[in-house]
Amino acid sequence: MSMRVLVGVKRVIDYAVKVRVKPDKMGVVTDGVKHSMNPFDEIAVEEAIRLKEKKIVKEVVAVSCGPTQSQETIRTALAMGCDRGIHVEITGKEYENLQPFHVSKILAKIAKEEDVDMVILGKQAIDGDNNQTGQMTAAVLDWPQATFASEVKKNNGDLTVTREVDGGLETINVKLPAVITTDLRLNEPRYATLPNIMKAKKKPIAKKTVADYDVDISPRQEVLSVEDPPVREAGSKIIGNTV
Amino acid sequence: MNTLIKRSLVRFTSKSHIFTNQCRSRATKASLLSNQLVDELSGVLGDENVSKAEVIREQHGKDESYHSGQPADVVVFPTSTEDVSLVAQFCNRNNLPIIPFGTGTGLEAGVSAIHGGVCVDLSKMCEIEVNVEDFDCTVQPGVTRIALNTFLRDTGLWFPVDPGADASLCGMCATSASGTNAVRYGTMRENTLNLKVVLADGRIIETAGKGTRTKKSSAGYNLTNLFVGSEGTLGLITKATLKLYGIPEAMVSAVCHFPSVQSAVDTTVQVLQCNIPVARIEFLDDVMMDAVNRYSSMDYPVAPSLFLEFHGSESHVQDQAKAVGELCEANGGSSFQWAKDADERNRLWKARHNAFYASLALRPGCKGFATDCCIAITQLTEHVIAMKQDISKSNLLGPIVGHVGDGNFHSLLLVDPSSESELQEAKHLADRMARRAIAAGGTCTGEHGIGKGKRHLLKEQFGDVTMDVMGQIKQSLDPKNLMNPGKVL
Numbered sequence: 064m065s066m067r068v069l070v071g072v073k074r075v076i077d078y079a080v081k082v083r084v085k086p087d088k089m090g091v092v093t094d095g096v097k098h099s100m101n102p103f104d105e106i107a108v109e110e111a112i113r114l115k116e117k118k119i120v121k122e123v124v125a126v127s128c129g130p131t132q133s134q135e136t137i138r139t140a141l142a143m144g145c146d147r148g149i150h151v152e153i154t155g156k157e158y159e160n161l162q163p164f165h166v167s168k169i170l171a172k173i174a175k176e177e178d179v180d181m182v183i184l185g186k187q188a189i190d191g192d193n194n195q196t197g198q199m200t201a202a203v204l205d206w207p208q209a210t211f212a213s214e215v216k217k218n219n220g221d222l223t224v225t226r227e228v229d230g231g232l233e234t235i236n237v238k239l240p241a242v243i244t245t246d247l248r249l250n251e252p253r254y255a256t257l258p259n260i261m262k263a264k265k266k267p268i269a270k271k272t273v274a275d276y277d278v279d280i281s282p283r284q285e286v287l288s289v290e291d292p293p294v295r296e297a298g299s300k301i302i303g304n305t306v
Numbered sequence: 307m308n309t310l311i312k313r314s315l316v317r318f319t320s321k322s323h324i325f326t327n328q329c330r331s332r333a334t335k336a337s338l339l340s341n342q343l344v345d346e347l348s349g350v351l352g353d354e355n356v357s358k359a360e361v362i363r364e365q366h367g368k369d370e371s372y373h374s375g376q377p378a379d380v381v382v383f384p385t386s387t388e389d390v391s392l393v394a395q396f397c398n399r400n401n402l403p404i405i406p407f408g409t410g411t412g413l414e415a416g417v418s419a420i421h422g423g424v425c426v427d428l429s430k431m432c433e434i435e436v437n438v439e440d441f442d443c444t445v446q447p448g449v450t451r452i453a454l455n456t457f458l459r460d461t462g463l464w465f466p467v468d469p470g471a472d473a474s475l476c477g478m479c480a481t482s483a484s485g486t487n488a489v490r491y492g493t494m495r496e497n498t499l500n501l502k503v504v505l506a507d508g509r510i511i512e513t514a515g516k517g518t519r520t521k522k523s524s525a526g527y528n529l530t531n532l533f534v535g536s537e538g539t540l541g542l543i544t545k546a547t548l549k550l551y552g553i554p555e556a557m558v559s560a561v562c563h564f565p566s567v568q569s570a571v572d573t574t575v576q577v578l579q580c581n582i583p584v585a586r587i588e589f590l591d592d593v594m595m596d597a598v599n600r601y602s603s604m605d606y607p608v609a610p611s612l613f614l615e616f617h618g619s620e621s622h623v624q625d626q627a628k629a630v631g632e633l634c635e636a637n638g639g640s641s642f643q644w645a646k647d648a649d650e651r652n653r654l655w656k657a658r659h660n661a662f663y664a665s666l667a668l669r670p671g672c673k674g675f676a677t678d679c680c681i682a683i684t685q686l687t688e689h690v691i692a693m694k695q696d697i698s699k700s701n702l703l704g705p706i707v708g709h710v711g712d713g714n715f716h717s718l719l720l721v722d723p724s725s726e727s728e729l730q731e732a733k734h735l736a737d738r739m740a741r742r743a744i745a746a747g748g749t750c751t752g753e754h755g756i757g758k759g760k761r762h763l764l765k766e767q768f769g770d771v772t773m774d775v776m777g778q779i780k781q782s783l784d785p786k787n788l789m790n791p792g793k794v795l
Contacts, residue, residue, distance in 0.1 A: 077457075079453060079456055079457065097457070099460055139460045142460075142462070251648060251649075253648070254460075254462075254464070254553050255459075255460060255462050255553075256462050256552065256553045256554065257552040258555055258619075259462070259555075260461075260462045
């Protein structure tokens with residue numbers, strides 16, 4: 064079995080940070096705010112590494128689309144055990160306007176170029192909450208998709224994936240190559256240890272641009288405004304039996 | 307979550323006098339703060355950071371101990387050290403007790419406002435600064451243990467002191483907390499490098515020096531360790547500089563069961579003598595194992611058991627596990643299991659993790675009266691057996707769990723909260739346990755602190771002369787006795 068897996072990792076504002084809206088109401092404050100790997104992507108990386116440890120997969124490639132700092136996120140993925148990284152540099156306004164529609168096309172091109180057998184992505188990023196990239200990537204590649212995975216098992220040419228759905232759990236078989244998106248209960252990601260962080264510094268990260276993949280990332284949406292949710296009002300006590 | 311639900315159920319159905327009477331009397335007593343004084347506080351901190359609501363005050367007067375809570379007269383939520391200093395000055399001017407509140411996860415009623423006053427909830431102060439390559443970090447009181455480790459997760463570092471609860475790190479400094487990892491990584495005492503403290507008169511000090519974050523220093527009096535363990539009676543901690551460690555490359559967990567308490571303790575002593583750097587070594591008695599089996603649907607042998615964890619490189623942890631396995635066997639231990647895989651490790655250790663709730667589940671509706679004492683390791687067997695004998699003569703259940711590597715053990719006495727006699731019996735058992743420890747050169751509290759309920763034991767452990775010295779320090783730093791009065795001394 065010499066499968067290759069592509070894992071998408073996105074740099075987002077850390078989930079523990081209290082997000083604040085910018086004064087111009089056109090976005091959220093990102094300067095000086097702690098960023099880290101999207102939690103669902105951590106789960107995706109962990110799943111890929113576990114497959115590698117089980118010798119089902121031979122190589123795990125981590126990819127991130129974003130500014131220079133996205134490389135830190137790729138390094139974390141490498142420290143968790145990925146073999147090499149690809150950084151598609153997208154900055155400034157282009158990055159602000161980047162949508163799953165664009166990212167899925169880039170990922171599809173990379174998947175083909177790197178000849179991967181599986182693409183594992185987080186089900187959604189905690190900033191956009193779009194839950195579209197995995198599905199769109201599968202559509203562009205014309206590959207089967209298994210989303211919201213809470214368990215992934217390999218048998219011969221295909222995968223048996225248990226999905227978390229509204230009614231409970233659904234188990235499906237998907238033929239490889241396929242796209243999987245990870246849900247919360249799939250696994251508990253490992254923490255990167257110092258020796259692995261040091262080793263990760265030596266692993267290669269290929270620097271790419273959007274032009275290398277010939278994908279059009281012109282914006283298809285325009286942000287009109289970003290606002291805080293309404294402030295919670297105090298409740299009131301109802302006394303007596305007139306309810 | 308479970309504890310909160312259980313507690314509210316108990317209150318609803320309880321006919322207890324011990325718990326509700328005291329609260330009722332405080333609620334009907336006139337507040338120590340006039341509206342004018344409360345307005346003054348609001349003026350300084352902002353309306354949204356001051357609360358007189360009964361529910362908020364009650365919540366802030368309680369922790370995880372068996373003691374009934376005593377609400378303060380007002381709860382404030384400062385957002386900076388300067389704010390805390392202003393509150394301290396305010397309390398000093400108006401002769402009001404001042405009680406710090408971190409997460410309310412203490413076990414000795416440290417947050418109970420026995421004499422009313424101002425409760426200072428520090429949870430809004432949540433800044434963290436990390437110096438990755440120097441292995442140190444600085445945290446404000448709103449930062450909890452798990453929050454810090456989550457923040458650190460991509461740096462390869464962690465803060466290992468683990469008392470079980472997700473406690474405020476500064477609160478852990480205040481109680482000199484410890485936990486299952488102490489045998490390898492030490493307690494808060496060894497890992498606190500510097501503290502920023504607000505004193506009774508509002509002065510702000512940094513105990514190891516301005517911005518100092520070195521691992522060692524010979525400069526001046528060791529003020530850092532004066533405040534560690536002072537439980538809010540000498541000052542309010544508003545920032546702590548802590549030592550960090552590298553996340554272990556590999557972890558292995560193991561479990562083994564023994565024919566007797568003695569053989570489990572002997573094994574522990576031998577493990578330490580062999581210099582095996584065990585990270586956690588926990589003792590659970592047969593009553594606890596039974597509780598865990600029932601609660602977590604496991605089928606461990608109902609016998610004194612050791613739960614161990616090893617940290618290190620891949621090869622190192624396997625060697626450690628093997629060596630300990632041999633020692634266990636040599637002492638009559640059986641069914642030695644070990645696991646490296648994260649899920650497997652969690653399954654093995656589930657018993658130890660759930661010990662508290664498993665114990666409570668042995669007697670639904672009960673409250674857990676936590677006891678704590680620490681003696682030399684070689685005396686553990688004698689003291690555990692003596693405690694078990696005392697428990698068997700009483701009509702209470704008291705499963706035992708111990709951090710054997712440190713000679714520290716706890717018996718969780720299960721008490722019917724509506725029974726005054728059972729509470730007294732538990733207190734009696736706890737006192738006997740502590741007094742046995744003191745008589746053997748041990749301490750009446752290994753990690754929970756003195757709080758409200760162990761002040762008499764403190765006097766017995768230290769004697770008049772040393773108590774006088776403690777009194778002198780208290781007098782010089784807090785002459786009006788406003789800092790968490792009624793605790794420790």
